[in-house]
Structure formats: C-alpha cells, structure tokens
Amino acid sequence: MKCLLCGKEMVARKGEHHYAKASGLDVVLQNVDIFVCDDCGEEEVAIPHITELTTMLSNKLISTFTFKMYAHYSPEEGWLLHTKSL
Numbered sequence: 001m002k003c004l005l006c007g008k009e010m011v012a013r014k015g016e017h018h019y020a021k022a023s024g025l026d027v028v029l030q031n032v033d034i035f036v037c038d039d040c041g042e043e044e045v046a047i048p049h050i051t052e053l054t055t056m057l058s059n060k061l062i063s064t065f066t067f068k069m070y071a072h073y074s075p076e077e078g079w080l081l082h083t084k085s086l
Contacts, residue, residue, distance in 0.1 A: 001035045003039065003042050003044075006037060006039050006040045008038070010035035010037045010042075010044065012034070013034055014033065015031075015034045017032050017045045019047065029045075032045055034046075
C-alpha cells in the first residue's frame, strides 16, 4: 500500500485501533492491519466489515440514548411518550 501523503511504500503490522472514541464508545479493534509509512509516519488502518461495524455501533448509540431519555419516566409514561412521537 502506498502512503497517501508522500507516496512511499507503507509497512503492514497487526495491532489495536481505538475506533469511535469521539462518539463516547471506546471500541478497541484488535488484530487489525495497520499500515505505517517509515518515511513520514502516516498511519492507515484497514477495518474489515466497516459498514456492519458502523451499523452495529449506531444501533448501540441509539438504544443507549433512548434508554437514557426514557429512564426517568415510569414505564407507562415512557410508552405514552414513545407512541406520541410515532
């Protein structure tokens, strides 16, 4: 793989990558390919099944947000709010 910054060949290694940290989830991907440019230090991470991973994390964030949003209501009040928003 060529470096996007300087065009030199990158070296591959396996390692950990912290993904989606800005969203509040600290997801650590283990044993992923990390490409490093020895010339300029640029790093690129190859994340397999990125679409499925993003969908799964999005669903997790939505369910966590929904739970926090309705947590202070009784089950009856929460259901009423939910049906009114549909």
